Amino acid sequence: MNDQVYTISSVERDTGLSKDVLRVWERRYGFPAPQRDVHGERIYPADQVERLRLIKRLMDQGHRPGKLMTTPSEALAQLRPRRLARKAEVPADRPVEELETLLDLIRRHDGPAYQQALSQRLARHGLPSFVQDILAPLSHQVGVAWESGRFAVHEEHFFTELTLRMLRQVIASLPPCPEGPRILLTTLPDEKHVLGLLMAESLLTLDGAHCIALGTETPLSDIARAAEIHHVEVVALSFSVAFPARQIPALLRQLRQALPACVELWAGGEGVAHLSRPADGVEILATLADAREALHALVEKRRCAPLAAP
Amino acid sequence: MNDQVYTISSVERDTGLSKDVLRVWERRYGFPAPQRDVHGERIYPADQVERLRLIKRLMDQGHRPGKLMTTPSEALAQLRPRRLARKAEVPADRPVEELETLLDLIRRHDGPAYQQALSQRLARHGLPSFVQDILAPLSHQVGVAWESGRFAVHEEHFFTELTLRMLRQVIASLPPCPEGPRILLTTLPDEKHVLGLLMAESLLTLDGAHCIALGTETPLSDIARAAEIHHVEVVALSFSVAFPARQIPALLRQLRQALPACVELWAGGEGVAHLSRPADGVEILATLADAREALHALVEKRRCAPLAAP
DNA sequence: ACCCCTATCTGTCCTGGACAAAAACAAGAT
DNA sequence: ATCTTGTTTTTGTCCAGGACAGATAGGGGT
Numbered sequence: 001m002n003d004q005v006y007t008i009s010s011v012e013r014d015t016g017l018s019k020d021v022l023r024v025w026e027r028r029y030g031f032p033a034p035q036r037d038v039h040g041e042r043i044y045p046a047d048q049v050e051r052l053r054l055i056k057r058l059m060d061q062g063h064r065p066g067k068l069m070t071t072p073s074e075a076l077a078q079l080r081p082r083r084l085a086r087k088a089e090v091p092a093d094r095p096v097e098e099l100e101t102l103l104d105l106i107r108r109h110d111g112p113a114y115q116q117a118l119s120q121r122l123a124r125h126g127l128p129s130f131v132q133d134i135l136a137p138l139s140h141q142v143g144v145a146w147e148s149g150r151f152a153v154h155e156e157h158f159f160t161e162l163t164l165r166m167l168r169q170v171i172a173s174l175p176p177c178p179e180g181p182r183i184l185l186t187t188l189p190d191e192k193h194v195l196g197l198l199m200a201e202s203l204l205t206l207d208g209a210h211c212i213a214l215g216t217e218t219p220l221s222d223i224a225r226a227a228e229i230h231h232v233e234v235v236a237l238s239f240s241v242a243f244p245a246r247q248i249p250a251l252l253r254q255l256r257q258a259l260p261a262c263v264e265l266w267a268g269g270e271g272v273a274h275l276s277r278p279a280d281g282v283e284i285l286a287t288l289a290d291a292r293e294a295l296h297a298l299v300e301k302r303r304c305a306p307l308a309a310p
Numbered sequence: 311m312n313d314q315v316y317t318i319s320s321v322e323r324d325t326g327l328s329k330d331v332l333r334v335w336e337r338r339y340g341f342p343a344p345q346r347d348v349h350g351e352r353i354y355p356a357d358q359v360e361r362l363r364l365i366k367r368l369m370d371q372g373h374r375p376g377k378l379m380t381t382p383s384e385a386l387a388q389l390r391p392r393r394l395a396r397k398a399e400v401p402a403d404r405p406v407e408e409l410e411t412l413l414d415l416i417r418r419h420d421g422p423a424y425q426q427a428l429s430q431r432l433a434r435h436g437l438p439s440f441v442q443d444i445l446a447p448l449s450h451q452v453g454v455a456w457e458s459g460r461f462a463v464h465e466e467h468f469f470t471e472l473t474l475r476m477l478r479q480v481i482a483s484l485p486p487c488p489e490g491p492r493i494l495l496t497t498l499p500d501e502k503h504v505l506g507l508l509m510a511e512s513l514l515t516l517d518g519a520h521c522i523a524l525g526t527e528t529p530l531s532d533i534a535r536a537a538e539i540h541h542v543e544v545v546a547l548s549f550s551v552a553f554p555a556r557q558i559p560a561l562l563r564q565l566r567q568a569l570p571a572c573v574e575l576w577a578g579g580e581g582v583a584h585l586s587r588p589a590d591g592v593e594i595l596a597t598l599a600d601a602r603e604a605l606h607a608l609v610e611k612r613r614c615a616p617l618a619a620p
Numbered sequence: 621a622c623c624c625c626t627a628t629c630t631g632t633c634c635t636g637g638a639c640a641a642a643a644a645c646a647a648g649a650t
Numbered sequence: 651a652t653c654t655t656g657t658t659t660t661t662g663t664c665c666a667g668g669a670c671a672g673a674t675a676g677g678g679g680t
Contacts, residue, residue, distance in 0.1 A: 154536035
């Protein structure tokens, strides 16, 4: 049935490996080894694409391509994540049990039950604890499950979509704070994950901020323009673990430069939590609690120096 | 202030023009004409990137690159859209007036007022008319405004985010139909626009379907797997005008092949409305009304032949 | 007006070379 | 043991310039 074949551009799309990488791997390691069509163009059979996907996943977990290429497929499936030791894994005293219940509902693809379970927990814990102690670790767990191949892409999408809806619902029901500090929330291009941003938005709104959400993947220059037009005091970005960490410092520096000095720049999410060198003029918020704290500090500061001359 | 410079990969990201295209244009037309860094790599100054953005926009409107390259920048700004004549431009009897009001609120970046205006119109017209006669033409207009450069990216994001939230709100408030036909909704990779899909979801849910939403950019193979797991009867995709039309037939054929024959495949959105050759086994739904009709046809068919053996 | 044919235009793919940033490794110091 | 520092290997990205197929425009005939 599945003798589907792929062109190099569809492989690029499906695996996230650039054409350059696909060609240079072929040259260096002898894999992938696509056939050629009448025109000499590469034709990748489905099983090689599958193997490439697997290799990509393992690389994201810290493995090196050179080793992976020479490893037989059966052995690849056995490999475990090989991360740089995370020092501050969440203590996870209470959650584990509770998280499993929720994860199970996702695994069973039972949307309605999952949504109901979320509402129940929201009512029980209250918003701050619900977001910080349930949703945040939950989405972390989903990330872990996805990394280790226990979750497929569509299951992650399913989870994201349902969670997102319930969060949006919650945010809409919060009283608006037109007078609070104005915060612009978005992500940079190539960062599609919006869940972290929405969690932050719900907490910040609850704590009295006036949030302006632009969704995901706003170009740098547009963030700067929007910050000006909306008269925000803060631009808050979110980076997931999946975002290429190397690029973050340069991007933040670039944005910082494009932004008026009076506008604060906050960067949060798992992607920045373990960042080595801190950037000048950028607030790194490793956790949601840090974000709330930053907001309180801002409010405090504003109270002391109410109005700067324009 | 803005003597920012760009590498070829950041230009690719910011303009959507591939590295190959940027290099071949330089070779053929002499533009862009980037400087080189110490290592011989291309360095694009900000003004050239700006011009590239403009050229890209004009190309999307039907202009040809060869002409554009030799046109001075001042003349470029004057060019009007040069589309293949759209036959069926929306009649636009009532809306124009009403749409302008909404567009104006976006232009003024007044989120709260815009949301309120939407709610008001929803209450007045009822959901079906609200979505089909207000939201659909409105988002079309936003697309037009964006094409002609009257809307910036961040304004489009702002509009999308607000509209999306209100639609999600509406959908959540509809009674679920666990017994209705199960429909999987998503978009293909590279299609980030989700608004059309959400409009469809709201109408289909209202008409008794049980919708399973996966958000945007689900890989083909995951759509197939998800369709199976969720036992859906229909997979519905949405294509915006921005989606590269050439690829659509091949993609639909590929997905059709990966899907069980008993699962229907629907494709809707402005991107497929003007598609030339119809694909085998794929339902092309040019408008939201067509989508509703397709659902009714499905329900009818199901009533006649209630249960196929599994 | 329409259709068909030809010439031009244009994006994508190819090869094979080069190099710097990152990672791994090795050696020595605290 | 743990932390610096220097060296080697690995690996992604960039470059040049050639080739070609599919799209588009232009022209001529019906």
